Amino acid sequence: MIEKINEKTIVVALAGSPNTGKSTVFNLMTGLSQHVGNWPGKTVEQKTGVLRRGNLTMNIVDLPGTYSLTANSPEEQIARDYLVKEHPDVVVAIVNAASLERNLYLVAELIELSPRLIIALNMMDVAQQQGKKIDAKALAEGLNIPVIPIVASKNQGLDELVATIEQEYSQPLGSRELKHIEYGSDIKKVIDHVEQLLDDSLTAPYPKHWTAMKLLEGDKQINKLIMGRVPPGQSSSLDSYLRENESAAVTIATLRFEWVGKMMAATQEKPPLGRVSLAEKIDRVATHPITGLFILLVVLGLIFGFVYSIGIPIQKFLEVHLIDNGRAVVNTIFLSIPTWIRSLLADGILSGVGIVMTFIPILMLFFAAWAFMEDVGYMARAAFVTDRFMHLLGLHGKSVLPLALGFGCNVPAILGTRIIDSPRSRLLTIILAPLVPCTARMAVVTLIAAAFFGNQAIFVSIGLVIFSLIMLIITGLIMNRFVVGGEDSALLMELPLYHLPNPRIIGMVTWQNTMAFIKRAGTIILTVSIIIWILSVVPHGDINTSTLSQIGKLLEPVGRLMGLNWQMMVALLSSFIAKENTIATLGTLLSGQGTGLAQQLRTVLTPASALAFLVVQVLFIPCIASVAAIRHETKTWRWPIITIVYQFLLSFSIAILVFQIARLV
Amino acid sequence: MDSERTEEYLEAIYKEQSKGEPASTSFLARDLGVSQPAVSDMLKNLESKGLIDYQSSKGATLTDLGVERALGVIRRHRLWERFLTDVLGMKWDKVHEVACKLEHVDVPEVEERLAVILGDTDTCPHGYSIPDKKGNVKEEKAIPLTSFQALQRVNILAIDEGDSVLLRDIEKKGLKPQVIVTILKKNEDGSLELEAGKKRIRLSAKLAAALQAKPATIHQTDVVKEETPLSKLIPGHSGILKEYTGDRSLLGRCLSLGFTPGSVVKMIENFKSGPVLVKVHDTEIALGRDLAEHITVTRNETA
Numbered sequence: 001m002i003e004k005i006n007e008k009t010i011v012v013a014l015a016g017s018p019n020t021g022k023s024t025v026f027n028l029m030t031g032l033s034q035h036v037g038n039w040p041g042k043t044v045e046q047k048t049g050v051l052r053r054g055n056l057t058m059n060i061v062d063l064p065g066t067y068s069l070t071a072n073s074p075e076e077q078i079a080r081d082y083l084v085k086e087h088p089d090v091v092v093a094i095v096n097a098a099s100l101e102r103n104l105y106l107v108a109e110l111i112e113l114s115p116r117l118i119i120a121l122n123m124m125d126v127a128q129q130q131g132k133k134i135d136a137k138a139l140a141e142g143l144n145i146p147v148i149p150i151v152a153s154k155n156q157g158l159d160e161l162v163a164t165i166e167q168e169y170s171q172p173l174g175s176r177e178l179k180h181i182e183y184g185s186d187i188k189k190v191i192d193h194v195e196q197l198l199d200d201s202l203t204a205p206y207p208k209h210w211t212a213m214k215l216l217e218g219d220k221q222i223n224k225l226i227m228g229r230v231p232p233g234q235s236s237s238l239d240s241y242l243r244e245n246e247s248a249a250v251t252i253a254t255l256r257f258e259w260v261g262k263m264m265a266a267t268q269e270k271p272p273l274g275r276v277s278l279a280e281k282i283d284r285v286a287t288h289p290i291t292g293l294f295i296l297l298v299v300l301g302l303i304f305g306f307v308y309s310i311g312i313p314i315q316k317f318l319e320v321h322l323i324d325n326g327r328a329v330v331n332t333i334f335l336s337i338p339t340w341i342r343s344l345l346a347d348g349i350l351s352g353v354g355i356v357m358t359f360i361p362i363l364m365l366f367f368a369a370w371a372f373m374e375d376v377g378y379m380a381r382a383a384f385v386t387d388r389f390m391h392l393l394g395l396h397g398k399s400v401l402p403l404a405l406g407f408g409c410n411v412p413a414i415l416g417t418r419i420i421d422s423p424r425s426r427l428l429t430i431i432l433a434p435l436v437p438c439t440a441r442m443a444v445v446t447l448i449a450a451a452f453f454g455n456q457a458i459f460v461s462i463g464l465v466i467f468s469l470i471m472l473i474i475t476g477l478i479m480n481r482f483v484v485g486g487e488d489s490a491l492l493m494e495l496p497l498y499h500l501p502n503p504r505i506i507g508m509v510t511w512q513n514t515m516a517f518i519k520r521a522g523t524i525i526l527t528v529s530i531i532i533w534i535l536s537v538v539p540h541g542d543i544n545t546s547t548l549s550q551i552g553k554l555l556e557p558v559g560r561l562m563g564l565n566w567q568m569m570v571a572l573l574s575s576f577i578a579k580e581n582t583i584a585t586l587g588t589l590l591s592g593q594g595t596g597l598a599q600q601l602r603t604v605l606t607p608a609s610a611l612a613f614l615v616v617q618v619l620f621i622p623c624i625a626s627v628a629a630i631r632h633e634t635k636t637w638r639w640p641i642i643t644i645v646y647q648f649l650l651s652f653s654i655a656i657l658v659f660q661i662a663r664l665v
Numbered sequence: 666m667d668s669e670r671t672e673e674y675l676e677a678i679y680k681e682q683s684k685g686e687p688a689s690t691s692f693l694a695r696d697l698g699v700s701q702p703a704v705s706d707m708l709k710n711l712e713s714k715g716l717i718d719y720q721s722s723k724g725a726t727l728t729d730l731g732v733e734r735a736l737g738v739i740r741r742h743r744l745w746e747r748f749l750t751d752v753l754g755m756k757w758d759k760v761h762e763v764a765c766k767l768e769h770v771d772v773p774e775v776e777e778r779l780a781v782i783l784g785d786t787d788t789c790p791h792g793y794s795i796p797d798k799k800g801n802v803k804e805e806k807a808i809p810l811t812s813f814q815a816l817q818r819v820n821i822l823a824i825d826e827g828d829s830v831l832l833r834d835i836e837k838k839g840l841k842p843q844v845i846v847t848i849l850k851k852n853e854d855g856s857l858e859l860e861a862g863k864k865r866i867r868l869s870a871k872l873a874a875a876l877q878a879k880p881a882t883i884h885q886t887d888v889v890k891e892e893t894p895l896s897k898l899i900p901g902h903s904g905i906l907k908e909y910t911g912d913r914s915l916l917g918r919c920l921s922l923g924f925t926p927g928s929v930v931k932m933i934e935n936f937k938s939g940p941v942l943v944k945v946h947d948t949e950i951a952l953g954r955d956l957a958e959h960i961t962v963t964r965n966e967t968a
Contacts, residue, residue, distance in 0.1 A: 068921030099947045102923055218917055250909075253920035254927065257946075261754045269782070280933060283949065284900070289936045384951045388939035397940070397951070490953035491940050492918055 009057040010169055011086070015079060015114075016094035017106055018065035019496035021122045023047075024152040025094050026062040027508050029162070036512065039064075039078050045418065056166055061088065067102075067494075069109040070214060071221040073421055083113045084205050090116045090165050097127035097134050097149070098497055100268060104260040107143070108181055112210055116168050116176075119147045120161050125154070126499060133269040142266050144176060153502045181259045187251050191216065197238045202229050216248040279498055283381065287495075292385040299378070300404060303369045307408070311362035311439075318358040326350050340537070347588065348533030353526045356578050357518075359409065362439050364514050366408035370401070371509035377498040387491050393432075393476030394484070396425035397491055403429065406436030410622060412517055414629040421493075424486045430633055431479055431643055434622035435472040437465050440579035441618050447583060448617075451598035452610040460614070468618050471650070483642070528577045528624050536588070548573075558652065562616060562659045563609025572616060578623050608662035616655035621647045669769045671716075672738045673697060674707060676768075678717065678725050679735035687724035736796040742768035743789035743796075744779045746826075750790045752782065757790040757841075758832035791832075792823030792842030792877070807877035810848075811855065811870075818847045818881040825875040835875065838866050845881045845891075862892055891964050895930060896941060896957035903931035904962030906945075911959030919960075922950055930962055 016022040027034075030049025039046045047062040063082055064075035071077040083091065091114035095103040100121075110117055121136055140147035146164050150157030183191065194212035203211040203226065214222040215238075223242075227235055285291050327346040334342060373379050379401055387397030398420045406413030413433040420426040437445070445464055449457040535548040552570035559569040567589040574585040583597070590600040605613065621644045622630070630640045677696050681688035690708070694701045705721065712719040716731035727735055745767040749760040780798075787795055787803065796802045807822040821844050824835055839861060840846070846866070850858040855870030868876075898904055906928045909919055923946035924930070933949060934942035941957045943950055 068917070070917045070921065072918040072921070102946045102948050105921060105923070218913060220914070246913075249916055250920065250926060254925045257923065257925050257928070258754060265752050265754060279949070280944070283933055283942065287934045287942050287951075289939055380951070384934075384940060384942060387951070387953070391940075391953075490912075490915060490956040492915070492922065492952050492956060493950065494922065495942070495949040495951055 006055050007057070008055060009059060010089040011061060012051075012058045012090045012092060012165055013061045013063050013082060013086075013088035014092050014094055015063045015083075015106070015110055016065060017067050017096070017103055017494075019494060020065070020094045020096040020103060021152045022065060022094040023062065024502070024505055025092075025120060025122065025150070025158070025161075026060065027505070028152060028155055028158050029058075030060050034512075036516065042074050042078060044074050044078055051162065053162060053166060056169075058162075058165065066106065068106060069113065070217050070219045075421075077221055080113065083110075084207075088114075090118060090168055092118045092120055092161070092165065094120050094122055097121045097124050098130055098132065100127070100132075100134065101257075101260055101264050104263055105256055108256045108259055111143070111145075111180060112207075115173050116171070117145050118161070118164055118168055119143070119145055120157075121147055121149045122152050124149045124157075125151045126497060135267050135269075139263065139267040142263050153499075153505070181256060183252065183255050187248060187255065190245050190248050193241065194238070197230075197234065197241070198226070202226065213252060215242055216245060217252055218246070218249045282498065283495070286378070286381045287384050289385065289388065292381070296382050296385050299373070299382070303366075303373075304407065307362060307365040307369060311365045314361040315358050318361070319355065323350050323354045323358060326354065340541075343537065344530070344533055347536075348530050349526070353522065353529050355580055355584060356440075357522070359439055359580070360514065360518070363408050363412065363517060364510055366405060367412070367510040367513040368506060370405060371506040371513075372501050374509075375499075375501045375505055377496045380493060380495045383493070384495065390425075391491075393473065394425060394428050394480030395432075395476065396420045396422055396429070398493070399425060399429040399432075403433060403436055406433045406438060408439055409517070410434050410436060410438050410626045411629045412513060414626060414633055415516070417633065424484060427634065427639065428476065428479055428484055430630055431484070431639065432472050432476055434626050434630075434643060434647065435468055435475060435619070437468045437618050438579060440623075441575075443580050444575070444582045444617055445614055447597075448601065448610060448614055451601045452605070452607050460611075464614055464618055467615070471619060471654075475646070475650070532574060532577055532581075561656045562612040562652070563606060563663070564613055564616075565604055567604065568609075568613060572613070572620060575617060575620060576624055578625070579617075582617060608659055608665075611662050612655045612659035615658045616651045619647060619651035619654060621651070670707070671711065672734070672769055674711060675716065675727065675731055675735040676738050676742070678727055679732065679739065682726050687720075687726045689724035690721070692724070733800050736800040736802065737771070738768050740796045740798075740800075741771070741776055741779075743793060744776065744783065746789045746791070747783050747786050747795070748779055751786070756833075757836070758829035760790060761826040761829070788823075788842060789826075790842075791826040792821070793826075807879055809874060810857065810868075810876040810878045811851075811873050813848055813878065813880075815848050815851050818845060819878040820845050820881040821876055821878045823877040825877075828875070831872065831875050835872055838868065838872070839864065840866070840868075840876070846878075892961055893964060894958045895932075895943070895960040895962050896935070896954055898930075898932035898935065898962065898964070900932050900935055902964065903929055904964050906930050907961040907963055909960050911956060915956065919956070923948070924960060930960075 014022055014026055026047060026049065029051050033051075034047055034049040037046050037048075038044065044064050049060045049062075051058040051060055061082070063079040066073070066076040066079045069076060069080040069083075071080070082088070091110060093107050093110050095107065107117075107119065119139070121134065121139070124134070127134055134149075136147045136149045146168060148157055148161045148164055150161055152158070191209070191212050194215055195208055198208055198212060200208055206214075206222070211222060211226065215226060227239065230238055286295055327350055330342055330346045330350070334345075370379075373382070380398075382400060383397035385397075386400040390397055390399050399417070401419065402413040402416035405416050410433050413436065414430050417426045417429045417433070420429060442461065442465075445461050446457070449460040449464075453460045532548070535551075536546045538547055540546070548570055549566065551573065552566040555569040555573070556566045559565060564572075567586070570589060571582045571585040574581040586601070587597055590597065590604070601610070621627075627640045627644065630643060631637060634640070674693065674697070677693055678688040681692060681696075690701050690704045693699075693704045693708075697704070708717065708719045708725050711717045711725070711731070715728060716734060717725045717727050719725045742764045745764040746757075746760045749755045749763055750757050755763075789795060794803050810819065810821070813819050821840060821842055823842055824832065824840075826832065835841075844861055846859040846861045848857055849860055849865070852858070855873065857868045857873045859866045859868060892907060893904070895904065895906075906924055906926055908926060909916060909924060911919075928945055931944040932941065933944055938954060940951055940953050943952065943957075
């Protein structure tokens with residue numbers, strides 16, 4: 001490759017509060033060149049992407065959405081550490097013009113840490129609709145920073161923003177004199193005093209003045225860092241001085257908002273006061289404990305109806321045409337290749353991973369429905385309505401979203417818990433997510449219930465869903481009380497403005513989530529499908545004498561308590577790989593009689609044992625993909641193991657109970 | 666259009682006569698800082714324009730036309746004061762002087778836009794009523810704080826705006842219009858001891874004389890301007906944030922979301938034991954009940 005001499009690469013960081021359309025701007029700038037990963041050592045998503053413009057390559061880093069740069073959350077810590085330690089060439093603050101006042105607070109903080117700052121004034125159209133007239137020029141003059149009005153949802157103003165980034169970069173550092181906030185003399189004295197107690201080597205890489213302010217603002221991370229570095233004799237005097245000036249945190253924030261107020265006065269004409277906005281009127285209904293709950297149930301009902309009425313036929317179609325036909329093709333056409341490879345392809349890969357992949361359309365629909373709800377701003381309202389119930393289980397209002405997503409698949413539910421900011425509520429949600437009956441489990445339930453309970457099958461299925469949710473609540477109460485330590489944290493979240501859905505954003509989010517699912521879950525399921533296939537063929541190539549059946553036979557004594565023979569136990573075990581594997585395994589194990597699966601099932605199960613099997617199946621240990629997700633999200637083996645042991649004991653003991661009672665009836 | 670000088674005379678006469686007496690030449694000379702002969706000349710001039718009735722023995726009173734002009738100036742003065750504090754964020758002790766200059770800009774459109782921007786405010790930052798466009802004033806009967814008896818509960822209505830040092834001292838004591846105080850004790854030297862909220866305040870005779878008040882009604886002591894946890898606000902009502910008393914580890918998050926002292930918080934949804942939904946700095950924020958119980962607000966209005 002020929003390298004051009006004037007080729008340049010710069011790093012551009014996007015900063016901004018949640019609900020400013022930051023990810024839309026990021027998506028527009030980077031297109032599909034994005035890389036999604038994690039920030040080092042954190043379960044906070046890191047998105048990077050590339051934008052090329054002539055000879056200039058911009059590496060764009062999407063910083064986590066934050067309201068301030070005080071480390072109240074991992075997101076805030078990541079954002080400010082990135083600014084301080086990585087020195088991005090240009091920082092773009094994405095600001096929501098419709099709530100400028102709140103957003104300028106973060107700008108007040110960014111000014112202190114970013115030598116080259118640009119403001120992208122997003123959602124200008126929304127601001128206009130609300131009757132807010134914003135003078136971008138006045139803001140730019142007031143701050144002495146370029147301000148670019150944009151409407152990201154309509155792809156307006158992005159070119160100018162990119163051009164401004166390039167132009168700012170071409171200016172030497174320090175050529176712009178930034179207008180820092182003037183803190184009043186009283187508080188300045190206090191800041192100065194703290195600064196005197198520190199020196200530069202002590203606070204590196206953070207600037208000294210900034211560190212002093214963060215100490216006064218009560219930033220725990222900075223406090224810990226500095227207290228660890230200060231010589232022992234000095235630390236107590238610093239500590240007591242900070243304690244004496246505890247109220248400085250409030251003063252600093254108030255002064256910052258006062259500064260913001262001044263900027264606002266110069267920038268925005270106040271809309272007439274005393275008007276109750278439409279959003280407020282809608283919210284009186286949407287967040288009301290009774291009407292709001294009703295709306296939530298209707299919305300969830302519509303989503304499930306939509307997803308299943310479209311998704312299930314597609315899944316069935318794929319199963320028949322791709323998997324069944326695929327197996328037939330493998331077994332008839334590739335006759336020249338060795339039998340064991342054909343078996344691996346047909347029974348191992350197609351029946352394992354292949355089946356899982358047929359559920360992807362359903363998942364995509366779920367993701368799309370979720371992205372839609374998020375984009376119009378309803379999600380936060382749903383979280384608000386459910387918070388009062390979730391609180392009882394130690395969960396957060398936002399927990400309802402991943403849990404509901406769990407009806408599609410538990411894996412994205414576990415990954416989706418990232419939206420919960422309280423670590424404790426998040427952990428509890430992760431532990432509970434595997435108890436939500438996913439599509440795959442319901443597929444098994446539907447099939448077996450239909451074989452045994454005829455017209456009543458639908459009630460058995462619904463009953464099992466309700467039963468699972470009751471178990472989830474009981475588990476929540478137990479875990480909240482006895483297992484997960486720590487304090488409950490309070491609900492504190494912004495409800496974004498309602499706005500029209502943007503198909504582009506919804507499409508993009510759906511695509512990203514689906515790809516992430518395929519990558520994360522696909523690889524594991526593929527590996528394990530192959531392992532299980534190996535277990536089912538070694539040592540003699542016959543499943544009835546295979547290692548898998550040996551394990552099944554080992555479990556038979558326990559199985560007998562539930563009325564289950566070893567084939568059923570093996571089928572249950574195979575659901576560890578993927579829940580719907582139960583059907584495939586039963587198909588393999590019970591084949592040979594030449595009749596349908598339903599009929600074969602009736603030869604090995606009674607209605608009582610069938611019910612016990614359904615119960616143990618819905619509560620059984622999470623599938624391997626979920627276990628991997630739990631490990632991934634909690635960063636320890638402790639929680640996956642606890643979940644496995646707990647659900648193992650729970651499912652077996654309840655199934656035994658069910659069988660013993662049902663047998664008497 | 667009246668000259669600035671004329672407007673200042675009309676304003677001064679209006680204020681004096683609303684205390685019940687015609688404005689004497691000596692008073693006007695003192696108030697406006699000019700010589701008595703100059704005052705007499707000016708008053709004769711005003712009388713010839715039909716703005717005042719003038720008798721050199723008693724003083725000057727405004728004619729109906731005079732009252733109308735005076736109210737126009739006063740309206741603009743007080744609107745500007747509001748604008749300077751609420752929109753430009755200036756301190757209340759500095760705005761009187763500036764408003765004295767701005768009040769003379771008599772452009773109807775400016776006045777109208779000012780009123781729109783300020784919305785439904787009907788008093789100046791010092792508590793005086795702003796006359797409406799038609800010249801109606803809802804001036805409430807206010808008497809000097811010093812005329813009340815000990816143990817009376819009073820509602821501070823207005824504060825003399827001329828002396829900025831005085832205003833600053835009064836602000837430091839936490840007193841402003843619409844605050845309700847109880848007079849605990851009247852000292853011999855004219856100073857007062859008051860209770861406001863749960864705080865005890867000592868007010869020198871000089872400061873006490875600058876305050877105008879009226880007896881607080883029971884209704885007001887219960888509903889208006891009373892401190893309460895945020896969790897007790899009814900939907901539709903709003904309050905001004907006073908302080909946060911909860912867990913310090915959440916203080917930073919509360920502050921960065923805009924829960925700073927002095928911010929207006931409007932309750933949107935508040936049902937039984939669940940979380941509450943409020944609007945602060947133009948954004949809706951959901952917060953847990955525990956948190957709302959630890960945020961103190963001063964009730965802002967009755968809906």
